[in-house]
Amino acid sequence: MVSGERTVADVFLSMEKISKQYAGVRALDSVDFEIRRGEIHCLVGENGSGKSTLIKIIAGVVRPDDGGRIEIEGAPLANYHSIDSIHRGIEVIYQDLSLFPNLTAAENISFCQIVAEGDRVMNWSKARRIAGRAMARINVTLPLDTLVAELSIADQQLVAICRALTSDVKLLIMDEPTTALTRKEVAALLAVVKDLQAKGIATLFISHKLNEVLEVADRLTILRDGKKVGTFDRGDLTDETLALSMTGKTIEYSRYRWEGTRDGTPLLDVRNLTKRGNFSAVDLALFPGEILGITGLLGSGRTELALALFGMNRPDSGEVFIEGRRVRIASVQDAVRCGIGYVPENRMLQGLVMEQSVARNVIITIVAKLLTRLGLIDPRKRAKAAAHWVKELAIKVPSIDSPVQTLSGGNQQRVVLTKWIATSPRILILDGPTVGIDVAAKRSIHETIRALAHRGMGIIVISDEVPEVLNNCNRILVMSRGAIRATFDAATATSDEIQRSVNEN
Amino acid sequence: MRIRALFQRYETNLLIAIILLGIIITAVNPSFLTLENFFDLAKSYSFLGIFAIGVLIVLISGGIDISFSAIATVGEYAMTVIMIRHGGNIATCFLISCGIGIALGAINALLIHGFNIPTIIATIATLNIYYGILTVLSGGKWIYNLPSWFQQFAIIRVFTLTSAEGIPYGLSIITVVWVFLIVVAWIILRYTTLGRSLYAMGGSMSAARRAGLNILRLQLFVYGFMGFMSGVAGVVQALLVQTVAPNSIVGKELNVIAAVVLGGASLSGGTGTIFGTILGVTLIAIMGNGLTLMRVSSFWYDVCIGLVILIAVGASAYRRKRMQRRSILTGE
Numbered sequence: 146m147v148s149g150e151r152t153v154a155d156v157f158l159s160m161e162k163i164s165k166q167y168a169g170v171r172a173l174d175s176v177d178f179e180i181r182r183g184e185i186h187c188l189v190g191e192n193g194s195g196k197s198t199l200i201k202i203i204a205g206v207v208r209p210d211d212g213g214r215i216e217i218e219g220a221p222l223a224n225y226h227s228i229d230s231i232h233r234g235i236e237v238i239y240q241d242l243s244l245f246p247n248l249t250a251a252e253n254i255s256f257c258q259i260v261a262e263g264d265r266v267m268n269w270s271k272a273r274r275i276a277g278r279a280m281a282r283i284n285v286t287l288p289l290d291t292l293v294a295e296l297s298i299a300d301q302q303l304v305a306i307c308r309a310l311t312s313d314v315k316l317l318i319m320d321e322p323t324t325a326l327t328r329k330e331v332a333a334l335l336a337v338v339k340d341l342q343a344k345g346i347a348t349l350f351i352s353h354k355l356n357e358v359l360e361v362a363d364r365l366t367i368l369r370d371g372k373k374v375g376t377f378d379r380g381d382l383t384d385e386t387l388a389l390s391m392t393g394k395t396i397e398y399s400r401y402r403w404e405g406t407r408d409g410t411p412l413l414d415v416r417n418l419t420k421r422g423n424f425s426a427v428d429l430a431l432f433p434g435e436i437l438g439i440t441g442l443l444g445s446g447r448t449e450l451a452l453a454l455f456g457m458n459r460p461d462s463g464e465v466f467i468e469g470r471r472v473r474i475a476s477v478q479d480a481v482r483c484g485i486g487y488v489p490e491n492r493m494l495q496g497l498v499m500e501q502s503v504a505r506n507v508i509i510t511i512v513a514k515l516l517t518r519l520g521l522i523d524p525r526k527r528a529k530a531a532a533h534w535v536k537e538l539a540i541k542v543p544s545i546d547s548p549v550q551t552l553s554g555g556n557q558q559r560v561v562l563t564k565w566i567a568t569s570p571r572i573l574i575l576d577g578p579t580v581g582i583d584v585a586a587k588r589s590i591h592e593t594i595r596a597l598a599h600r601g602m603g604i605i606v607i608s609d610e611v612p613e614v615l616n617n618c619n620r621i622l623v624m625s626r627g628a629i630r631a632t633f634d635a636a637t638a639t640s641d642e643i644q645r646s647v648n649e650n
Numbered sequence: 651m652r653i654r655a656l657f658q659r660y661e662t663n664l665l666i667a668i669i670l671l672g673i674i675i676t677a678v679n680p681s682f683l684t685l686e687n688f689f690d691l692a693k694s695y696s697f698l699g700i701f702a703i704g705v706l707i708v709l710i711s712g713g714i715d716i717s718f719s720a721i722a723t724v725g726e727y728a729m730t731v732i733m734i735r736h737g738g739n740i741a742t743c744f745l746i747s748c749g750i751g752i753a754l755g756a757i758n759a760l761l762i763h764g765f766n767i768p769t770i771i772a773t774i775a776t777l778n779i780y781y782g783i784l785t786v787l788s789g790g791k792w793i794y795n796l797p798s799w800f801q802q803f804a805i806i807r808v809f810t811l812t813s814a815e816g817i818p819y820g821l822s823i824i825t826v827v828w829v830f831l832i833v834v835a836w837i838i839l840r841y842t843t844l845g846r847s848l849y850a851m852g853g854s855m856s857a858a859r860r861a862g863l864n865i866l867r868l869q870l871f872v873y874g875f876m877g878f879m880s881g882v883a884g885v886v887q888a889l890l891v892q893t894v895a896p897n898s899i900v901g902k903e904l905n906v907i908a909a910v911v912l913g914g915a916s917l918s919g920g921t922g923t924i925f926g927t928i929l930g931v932t933l934i935a936i937m938g939n940g941l942t943l944m945r946v947s948s949f950w951y952d953v954c955i956g957l958v959i960l961i962a963v964g965a966s967a968y969r970r971k972r973m974q975r976r977s978i979l980t981g982e
Contacts, residue, residue: 228862243860247853247920248846256850257861259843267841 156219157182157316157347158203158235163213165198172198173209174371180316183345185338185361187352190368191391191586196351199368200318203349204237205230218315231261234315238322242305246294250287251276253304258311279307282344283337299330306337317341318349327443328609335361367391400635401595403619405434410469412603413485413572415454418463423449424627427463431572431603436594438614438635439607440647441624447607448490450624451574455487456480467572486570488562490577497561499550503542504531506549506560511567534563558590566597573597576607591617611643623647660914664929664962668936675940682936682943685811686819695935696828697886699928701906702913703835704879706927709910710839711872712852712919713769717758717777718880718906719899724784725750726884730793730894733800740803748881754780755877759869781900793894804889824886831882836924848872852919908959909934933958 158180165173173195180186190196201207202215205227209215215222217233244253255275259267276289285303293301302322309317317338323331338348338361350362365382367374367390374390382390411430418427424446431437439447452458454465456474465472467483474480480487497506508515508530515526531545540559542552549560558579565573578594579587594617598604608614614621614635621633623646631646675682701718708715725747732738732746754776761772807820839845851858851868859865888894913930915922934955941951 227860231862239860241856243854243857245850245853245857245920248849252846256846260847260861260863264843267843267846 155181157217159216160203161214163199163202163215164210165195165202165207166210171371173202175213176368176371176373178366178373178376180347180349182315183342183347184363185342185348185350187350187362187365188368189352189365189387189391194368194391195371196368197320198371200237200320200349200351203230203235203318205235231312234313235318236309236312236314236316237318238302238305238309238320240320240322242301244293244301244305244308247292249290249292250296250300250304251289253293254279254307254311257308261312275311276307279310282310283307283340285337297330299326299333302326302334303337310341314346316347316349318351320351322350323352329442369393400615401436401598401617401619402636403435403598405432407432411466412468413454414466414469416464416466418450418453418460418465420449420453420458420460422627423453423458423460424624427629429622429629431605433571433601433603434598435620436598436604436606436618438618438621439605439624440609440611440614440621440643442647443609445624446627447624448576449627451487451576451605451607454480454574455485481568481570484569484571485574486565486568486572487574488565488576488578490580497549497557500548502546503535503540503549503552503560504528504545507531507534507545507563507567510564530567534567537563537566556589558586559593562590562593570602572603572605574605574607577609578606579608579610579613587613611640611647615640615643625649661923661926661929664913664926664933667962668929668933671933671936671940675936675943679943682940684813686813686817687939689819689821689825691935691939692825692828693822694890695931696822696824697883697890698902698906698909698934699828699931700831700879700883700886701902702910702927702931703831703924704876704883705906705910706913706915706922706924707835707839707848708769708872708876709907709915709917710852710920710922711848711868712855713762713869713872714907714917715758715773715873715876716770716903717754717773717780718876718883719901719903720777720780720784721751721754721877721880722884722887723896723899724754724780724884725881726888726894726899727784727788727793727896729885730796730888733797734793734795737797739799743800743885744882747884748878751877751879751881751884752874753877755873755875755880756870758877759866759873762873763866763869777900777903781896784896788896790896792896796888796892796894800889801892804892824889827882827886831879832924832928839924844868844871849920852921854920905934905955908955912959912962 156179158178160176160178163173163176163178164171176195176199178199188196188199198207202209205222217235222229222233245256248256251273255272258275259272264271273289276287280287283303283306285307287296287300287303287307293304296304306317322334326334338350341348362379364376364378365387366376367387369391407430409432411432412435413429413431415427415429419425427450429437439450441447449458453460454474456476456479459475465474472479472483474483474485498509504527508527511530512522515522515530517523528545535542535545540552540556540563542556549557552560562578575594579590591613594604594606606614606618615638616635619635621635621638621643622629623631623633623643625647630649631643633643633646672682681687701722704718705715728750729743729747733743738746758773758776761767761776762769765772803823806823807818808823808826810818810820812818837845839848847858847863847868848871850861851863851865855865858868884899887899891898909930910922910927911917911930912933913922913928914926937954937958938951941954942948
């Protein structure tokens with residue numbers, strides 16, 4: 146895009162002095178925002194920065210406080226009902242996609258249009274026609290007669306986009322569209338967005354994954370604590386300056402340094418571990434204090450390997466040694482006895498009872514150790530254990546009785562980790578430890594992981610993101626099609642060479 | 651996950667089970683496989699079948715209704731009292747019973763929507779309220795002296811055949827009522843946006859809201875329709891039994907829900923077909939009939955129904971669980 150003077154006609158949506166207060170909390174503070182016709186705009190900010198409130202106001206779901214002004218194509222928006230925004234050409238694809246899993250792709254795509262037109266009779270051939278037209282607009286082919294529940298997440302997303310395209314859409318808003326997608330699927334999605342841009346449709350992305358954001362956006366707007374930091378052209382920002390603007394803090398990407406040596410008896414020694422169709426001939430050794438990174442594409446066998454080490458996916462052959470002793474890990478109980486802890490990807494976000502106190506959340510994995518002789522939980526033991534762990538992991542809480550939902554994202558993640566660390570594992574496997582969280586929270590998780598390694602724990606970090614493993618691990622394994630293809634020493638490796646190795650296969 | 655393929659298989663399996671059961675029963679007692687027996691079954695199980703259609707629609711929409719037996723009883727009793735005191739004809743009977751049914755169903759819908767109460771709790775409450783009020787007002791009195799025109803209507807046959815023993819039999823008008831309602835419900839579910847909206851709502855309530863569906867109107871339809879079907883079932887019960895008792899229907903709720911679930915509808919909403927429901931009712935019908943024909947004590951009937959439901963629902967749940975396990979490992 147050429148910068149310079151712009152006429153009013155270039156602007157599709159403009160918002161001035163938009164504020165929103167929820168029960169005394171200022172979610173948005175006098176924010177100005179605009180979207181030009183056909184541009185790809187990204188809205189970034191940490192959790193709680195006001196992104197979702199802004200989206201909801203644009204979608205007409207939330208009414209802003211008086212004093213602001215919203216114009217769509219030069220005409221003011223007065224009513225705040227979702228149907229008004231839809232009529233003005235704004236479609237939102239929420240993070241959960243809002244599809245009907247029990248209906249076919251064709252019906253999902255056409256349903257809103259048919260309802261909007263007020264049809265009483267369900268015309269199945271019309272439904273297919275609408276779906277076909279929407280698919281043609283973005284050059285995709287979806288199995289129209291397949292139930293949406295049977296489609297992959299990426300295809301479901303395309304269904305949601307197609308559905309948005311059945312109306313005369315001018316601005317498509319996508320809330321965190323890439324969190325559940327593989328790299329390849331993200332690339333395909335971004336290609337679709339580019340294609341829409343060529344047709345004059347603007348897209349507003351809300352995203353956590355910063356490098357993706359930089360890849361595709363024409364402009365970015367950064368929010369922090371309900372205020373706008375600024376709107377920038379893509380070229381004007383780098384990873385570091387973007388992170389700084391989002392958090393207000395300089396974040397240094399220092400690499401993890403391991404002081405130990407790789408001789409003596411490893412904590413975990415895996416030899417020739419094989420499971421047909423999952424992984425084959427995997428050898429790896431993990432020494433105390435090491436952080437071992439495993440990266441690779443989705444489906445490369447990395448999660449299957451982790452599950453095998455945790456007793457949830459029994460291997461066909463191979464040997465596992467813990468501190469030199471051969472062990473058989475046939476169940477989760479075996480793994481826990483061997484001192485292995487495993488934090489699966491989705492547990493990082495879902496493993497908390499949000500309304501319950503920090504103390505209760507932390508001790509949930511070690512309840513059995515806190516019982517009185519009658520088998521009831523001893524409140525004194527509980528308070529002591531919780532206080533110990535909260536201090537140990539430097540979780541910042543006003544009190545251990547505060548509900549988890551009052552904590553910041555980073556501290557919530559620490560509570561999840563603490564829960565597992567409280568079981569005192571010697572080996573901790575973290576699958577996607579920072580998926581879906583913002584820069585600052587990521588940073589605090591990385592600090593926690595390093596601190597644990599310093600105390601002699603052996604840690605395996607599984608991650609999509611090459612910078613994450615490069616900066617936080619001392620060794621990196623690249624997996625593809627079930628085998629370890631390459632091993633890198635983090636002290637000498639570069640991000641590009643690891644990325645190349647990942648993509649090679 | 652291939653849910654649809656699963657359900658296709660499920661209905662096919664159900665059909666196979668019905669045929670196998672039929673072969674076994676016929677082997678023991680050949681009088682099972684006669685037109686006479688079929689017409690008789692189709693008449694007496696119309697009552698269960700009519701309820702089943704209403705319950706299917708409630709389940710598809712993502713809710714559950716327990717109160718329909720009480721609604722049917724209230725409609726039936728009120729219709730009978732008015733018919734005896736003031737006269738009338740079969741049309742006014744249906745009008746009164748169904749009118750009361752729709753009204754009571756609408757109350758359910760308003761409670762569920764207005765107070766956002768879980769449907770099962772709301773309808774358990776209204777079951778007790780509707781049934782309790784009827785018991786108080788009627789004093790629990792049975793009514794025997796139904797007018798002769800009402801008795802005459804019950805034995806109308808669309809066509810009549812004669813058995814080898816010279817006994818007339820044929821397609822009962824009551825079965826025709828049921829078949830008519832099946833067709834109506836099938837058209838609604840398959841060929842109206844209203845019907846598709848019910849599937850949508852059962853699939854994802856929040857997505858339905860965001861799609862701009864009027865949830866209150868849909869709830870009113872669902873529970874109103876259930877009430878309407880209850881009204882019809884109330885009249886059919888009176889026609890079949892020719893006695894009206896306040897306590898003759900309440901208690902049968904779970905059998906009806908079981909038949910619909912047996913037919914493949916999911917208690918979590920969004921799935922279920924008319925065809926499957928008919929098969930579910932059919933299986934229950936021929937099992938009851940078969941046990942009688944095979945001279946098994948009627949006490950075993952409930953045990954058998956329970957076992958069949960366990961096997962049918964357990965088998966599909968087990969298959970789902972295995973599939974989920976696979977998807978955890980492959981990450982699909």
